Amino acid sequence: METKISENWDLDSLYKGGKASTKLEETILQLKDELVVLQKELHTYKGLEDGGDLVEYLIKVQEYKLAAFELDEFLICLYSVNVNDPDVSKLIEESSTLKAGLESLLIDVDQVLANLSYSQWHALMQHKEIQKVQFYLEERKQRVANKLPLEIEKIINALSVNGFIGWEDHYEQLMGELRFTVEKDGELEEMSIGQALSYAAFSSNPSIRQKTGQVVVKGLAEKADSFASILNRIIGFRLDVYKQRGWNNVLKESMEQNRVNETSVHAMLSSIKENREIAHTFYKRKAQVMKIDKLAWYDTESPSFHSSKIIPYDEAAKIVINQFYQFSEKLGQFAERAFHEGWIEAEDRKGKMHGGFCAYMPIKKESRIFLTYTGSYQDIVTIAHELGHAYHNFILQDEPAFAQEVSTSMAETASTFAENLVLDAAIAQAQTLEEKLFLLETKILNGLKYQVMVPGMFEFEQKLYELRKRGSITAEDISGIMANMFKEFYGEALAENNPYLWMTIPQIFSTELAFYNIPYTIGYLFSNGIYAQAKEQGESFLEQYDSLLQNTGKMNVETLAATYLNQDLGERKFWDASLQPTIEAIHEYLRLTEEFI
Template identity: 35%
Template sequence: MTFPIKWDLESIFKGGSDSQEFTEFLRETDNRMNQWIQRRDEMTIEELVRAIESISPRLRQTGAFVSCLTAQNVKDKQALLLAEKVQEQQVKAQKLHLVLEEKVGQLDEEQFKQLLKVDAVKPSAFMLEKTRKLSEDKMSSEKEELAAKLAKDGYHAWGSVYNEAVGRMEIPFDEDGETKNLSAGQLHNRLGSTDRSVRERAFAASQAAWEEQSPLFTQTLNRLSGFRLKLYEERGWENALKEPLDLNLMTEATLTTMWDTIIKNKPELYAYMDKKAELLGINQLALHDVGAPLPVGDDSKNHIPYAKACELIVKHFKRFSPKMADFAEMALRDGWVEAENRAGKRPGGFCTSFPVNQESRIFMTYDGSMSNVATLAHELGHAYHSWCLKDNEVQSQKQYPMSIAETASTFAEMIVADALVDEADSDDVKQMLIENKLSRSLAFFMNIHSRFLFETRFYEERKDGIVPTERLNELMVEAQKEAYGEKISSYDPYFWASKLHFHITGQPFYNFPYTFGYLFSMGIYARALKSEVSFEESYIALLQDSGSMTVEALAQKHLNVDLTKPDFWQEAIDVIIKDIRQFIKA
């Protein structure tokens, strides 16, 4: 079977950034919204709900298409112009949401209860409950509308500036006797080399590049965070975590319990880090060693061609879930993935859904490393999540939080990682594969923790004014030292500049959802392994509820656990500790 390495966007809208189909789709979306906006004040709550549920998939469709265009070619100027139009439509749609918030907020408790019994809005009950809560926490609808308008060319623009600047970076790197100009994404892949000298040179080149760009990125980070904090101040929000917690449908008690349980268990990871350093032949891991693969006797085993990676993923998904395997085979076969290793692409990876087509598209840069295989499985997990929700006619129930999105993706990773360990044909390959699993634990427990610590402290200092480059570097290194327990020999002071997630405006504190999703999926996976019957349908049922309740309610309903208590988190971490002990003894 053929697995194309470049995606198919033509089946979504023909013509790329010059697509007349897309232009017409934008125009029709605009016409619909303008009609509703003109009479929004006289619309009933039921009419507003129908309008929002109707326009939501079209907005997600246009946003996804533009994201794909700008990711596959960062120099596509026409795509950037389209992104501007999409943002304008999103601002318009916000007007409908604000009127709904105002009208729902004006109801007393009894009136709201009666509203939820109306057949026309009953399926959107969870969305309305969230909307009512938002109405209590925000400014007046007039002020919120003004803030949304200003955000397009203010707040969100800083994220756009960052993306374009990173996309245009060409970083010189000496390789095979010649100097090559690499994109940020291509250089990042060099940090996963089995050759430490390559990693050291890649790290040095990376530091030089991000240092050169740091004056600009100091501005982007400070300005977007400044906008965010001023908006919070006007809303009366003192805690910078309020918005990310609300977006992730999570309480602070759950988040605190998760981090506290991780910190308690970090010494187990220190032993793993010491063992990895020993196997790499060094005294102590540097930051550029943390994610490095262990060398095996036959270095070719460290390189997996793209087609082989696709076959492995389909095969191993099937062991857990035939439905997931069939889906993955379809997605890989039908051109849902852009994985070509070429310059001009933005760094990183993502999965985005096209609800009108009931399809997804996956973006990454594949170079054959084991971590790339994990990334591909990860993004297919996201796509499968959306696929499980495709038949739900209520659009708001398809919009799940990032915390649960990262659960589906890391669950998919875990299936493939465990299966590869079981199939290893030698002890050194098995040890390499176990280490590959553990390196992801290290990323979620320490790398992500350092991001969370940095961002939390940065926002506190930003309240008092601009935080200069030198202080950003200090905050970053301090966070890394604390998160890694001072167990590594060198740090990355410019990580705040190189990591896209700090500059994403749509998802503040885009860090802890990864760790939550990882551990939540580990807990689910542990239960799946213990289950005496197929866990497939139970897992699908959990995913189908992911846009209809808080993470605490989801865990209580499907797993019968309380996420504000450490028991579940410890059960998930125990799975990792078992791997650590196996790795150390090998």
């Protein structure tokens, strides 16, 4: 008899007892002590001619970096299953302090690298251990020249814990406290923002979508001033730092963090804008199929064709595993391991965080995947997406810590690739026209999220930054820009928008990465290019695919494209081709829905 796959992950194999783990407590204390030792060692570093002592030091820093990262990822896992646990919140705060300490240490390391003579740097680069992380070190050395003196950068970093980063923490707290009273099954029920948005978007009853959507907008409007205040502080802090560094281009940090050239991003956005009209055509047809004059914001994600089929979790696992095996034995075996070794938390229950993520445990060489599985095909796609992240982690696990440092844009590549594997197979195997249209629309909506919504939010954020340069921006200002962006997203297809949508997008409030949204579009479209090549070349592409993933921490986006895809990202040709899967899916949807209007 086949063993039932658990819907709960195993965290005890990492730290037995969770927040009460003795090992966890010891790890935190050990990391605190090791950080002090590393700081002292660096201050006594004299710099031998061959750089040998620095090699050993950099190895120790990387080991520390992996340990601190694994601790933080584990605590995020603990928090995600019970967002109201104050003990876990305190542990996360301790981890944030350790991260800030590590970042200060890395700033010191940057300065040491910058001060090396040409002969010392050359000697350092001859060491085998350093050659594996040369790209990372050269990247950080280059950035030192563009920043403020060492001591000032360290002060900024230290003050950010209770300032800059503190505002993001406050945002997450307020979001977690938001509650909306919604009518469900004839009774009033209190919902979190995630539950309310999901209920508004995915209810098959138009009246419920409308009522819930209106409750959400009203509730967000009442809190808009508080969230605007937080956003002002986050953007203001970042702009102040940029000004002190002499940076006039607000995109400088984002482009550097994502290891992408602004020319490539402009080429991508140019291609997206020129193809935006097809999205407007889709939304108009969607409204016709749903028998409404125009869509409201809460209708846009609601499927025009429904699948009443609830897919048991065990069956979902089989679907994902089988499709992964279709691509490669290695990927299929990896998926089996994740499901059977307790890597995935999928149970649908209250108290969990909204959304999904993949947490990486680099020392344990495992990942943990979080989502709330409700039996829909979209949930299966989410599992595939997060397993793609986990597979990327698996490919990188034997690389040094610095070479595992991957930009967000490239981090989204493997996840989108895995998502495509599962979704395209499901569309091809659909048993009925309605099921095919349901899955086809799922693919379209996923694509439009990255080809319309995310680029729109990127433009939205740039407008906020320009406005913030002139002074504080009000909730009314922000919501006005948001309302105008809806017109860009949906054209004339939308009758009612949500001007407070910005409050619900955590990437806008991120202090870790500037302009956090746009990397998702870069990664999505880059992945489409890889996927097209994989379909064309078949098994011969497998080794090339793994090699590409393995080098995502050693090359920028343009070099990866040139090396593995023979493409120039500064030209629109690549981006035009990468938009085609969604465009072709829309044309197929338009053709197949003629009989429904």
